[in-house]
Amino acid sequence: MNFIDLFAGAGGLSEGFISVGFEPIAHVEMNKYACDTLKTRYIFHELRKKGDLETYYKYLKGDIKKDTFYSMFPEIEQIVINKEISQETVPSIFLQIEEQLKQNNLSSIDLIIGGPPCQAYSLVGRARDPYRKEKDPRNYLYKYYVEFLRKFRPKMFVFENVPGILTAGKGELFKDVQHYLKGAGYKIEAQILDSSDYGVVQKRKRVILIGWQKDSKLYYPRVKKIVHDYKVNDVLRDLPPLEPGERVDFGSYSSKPSKYLYKYGIRGNDDVLTQHISRPHNKRDREIYKIAIENWNNAKVRVKYTDLPEELKTHNNQKSFLDRFKVVSGDNQYSHTVVAHISKDGHYYIHPDINQLRSISVREAARLQSFPDNYYFEGPRTAVFTQIGNAVPPLMAKSIANEIKSLL
Incomplete structure (x- = not known):
């Protein structure tokens, strides 16, 4: 057909x-x-x-x-x-x-x-x-x-x-x-x-x-x-940790695929890791990410912009878009919606691992959208994030x- x-x-x-x-x-x-x-x-x-x-x-x-x-x-x-x-x-x-x-x-x-x-x-x-x-x-x-x-x-x-x-x-x-x-x-x-x-x-x-x-x-x-009981961490855990701005263009996984990845065809035995690319972040953003991750992982509380220490705030607008920093909930069954705005900044898609203090990589975003690892996106990082965020x-x-x- x-x-x-x-x-x-x-x-x-x-x-x-x-x-x-x-x-x-x-x-x-x-x-x-x-x-x-x-x-x-x-x-x-x-x-x-x-x-x-x-x-x-x-x-x-x-x-x-x-x-x-x-x-x-x-x-x-x-x-x-x-x-x-x-x-x-x-x-x-x-x-x-x-x-x-x-x-x-x-x-x-x-x-x-x-x-x-x-x-x-x-x-x-x-x-x-x-x-x-x-x-x-x-x-x-x-x-x-x-x-x-x-x-x-x-x-x-x-x-x-x-x-x-x-x-x-x-x-x-x-x-x-x-x-x-x-x-x-x-x-x-x-x-x-x-x-x-x-x-x-x-x-x-x-x-x-x-x-x-x-x-x-x-x-x-x-x-x-x-119906399944897999968690978001089942999508993330076999990918090597990255520092902000670090990238694996063509390389190896850090562990075997989870049952979820294998069952749904997102990662197979012959796959190679590509486009595990993280964006750079400044020191202030990483400090905010640390607060957001600790709040979420320890108490399941989303950080509001108004809760941040004064020295970390750069926006005058403290009335709207207060949830502009959001952690991807690794221990939940579902993440929040991945949208094309991910191409502009990563604040709404912070990786749940406190040791990495970064937003999710290109490959992690693609996986949350259920793209298989052998799916390669063409173009610069911003264009790739837009393609992933807009996709079905x-x-x-x-x-x-x-x-x-x-x-x-």
């Missing part, structure tokens, strides 16, 4: 579908770094089919240059479409996808997945914008999603978004979204799913709207919940993909 992935990001949603046997016809994404991540991941899957992961690890190690690596699979330039979806680009994207269908001797698309960027109607975004983002073009990207539905007539589609979409514009925006999707010839249903119900050790709520052709016997799949957790996507596969 095949699919098109729109607004693909780093590919968390599509990874879930690929892992149960779906084949990507095209990923459409405007961000250059995310597109490179998608290309690298495509090559990983192709090399794994051939039993040649040695070449993949040579690339990660730096023994093969990126241009050479990408030239081994020239089709990635067609499959990963690095374009912003707009009125001007939609016709050329359609042509590229039709060309892919022709080359693969396919007459139809089974599935379209993806979620238009959601900053425009996320709750924080609305709070900061006096115009309530009405003029923001990102509010209307769902209309392009509908154009793809009309053009390719997939049997089903998965439209993913933040819960804020339900209440944006006093609910009018979501009414519009539903109206357009139904108008394309689909029955639809939306539910709020939490990634923590599907094996991910992170609380993360997402609106998952699923549609199916009106004249079919399909329906909204019942996505089975996973692959384990959650896999649960949805499994049910859709059996329906189709």
